[in-house]
Amino acid sequence: PERLSPVETASWPRRILALAVDWFVSTLVVIFLVGGPDNWAGDQQASFYVLGVFVLESAFFTAVSGGSFGQLATRLRVVRADGDPRPVAPHLALARQLLIALVIPPLIYRPDGRGLHDLAAGSAVGTLQTYRSLAGRGSVES
Numbered sequence: 001p002e003r004l005s006p007v008e009t010a011s012w013p014r015r016i017l018a019l020a021v022d023w024f025v026s027t028l029v030v031i032f033l034v035g036g037p038d039n040w041a042g043d044q045q046a047s048f049y050v051l052g053v054f055v056l057e058s059a060f061f062t063a064v065s066g067g068s069f070g071q072l073a074t075r076l077r078v079v080r081a082d083g084d085p086r087p088v089a090p091h092l093a094l095a096r097q098l099l100i101a102l103v104i105p106p107l108i109y110r111p112d113g114r115g116l117h118d119l120a121a122g123s124a125v126g127t128l129q130t131y132r133s134l135a136g137r138g139s140v141e142s
Helices: 012-033 037-041 046-065 069-073 090-101 116-121 128-134
Strands: 076-080 123-127
Touching (some): 012 037, 012 046, 012 069, 012 076, 046 090, 069 076, 090 116
Antiparallel strands (some): 076 123
16 A cells, blocks of 8 residues: 555554454443443444543553553554654543544545544554554564
8 A cells, every 4th residue: 555654553453453452342331321231232322432431541541552452452552653662642542532432534534544543543453563663663574
């Protein structure tokens, strides 16, 4: 793919796995918060609670540690598209996650693999190896 950013983006299967991990963990958090599986199964608002937990969890972890829980678990990182190794600013991390929650922005992407949510936040999803290379602690995989 054409490289429009200095950051090599991660594969789609790995990103989808990270999303599945995030959604599963967010669901477990909501089940715990509403008092167990029986309360969760009967709550018509539960899916909105899961979405809210997902957005807040992923924005917080992205701003603090460079990726959501699922991304960290799958060795992915959200980095600044300009190659700066610092985490994405909190307001941009939140905006990015809100756009992901709308579903359509991640499905519209450039040849370099960056979706509309990444373009809006000036970010890209790369591997841990890419992140370490940007931070000067390793080399990028070929």
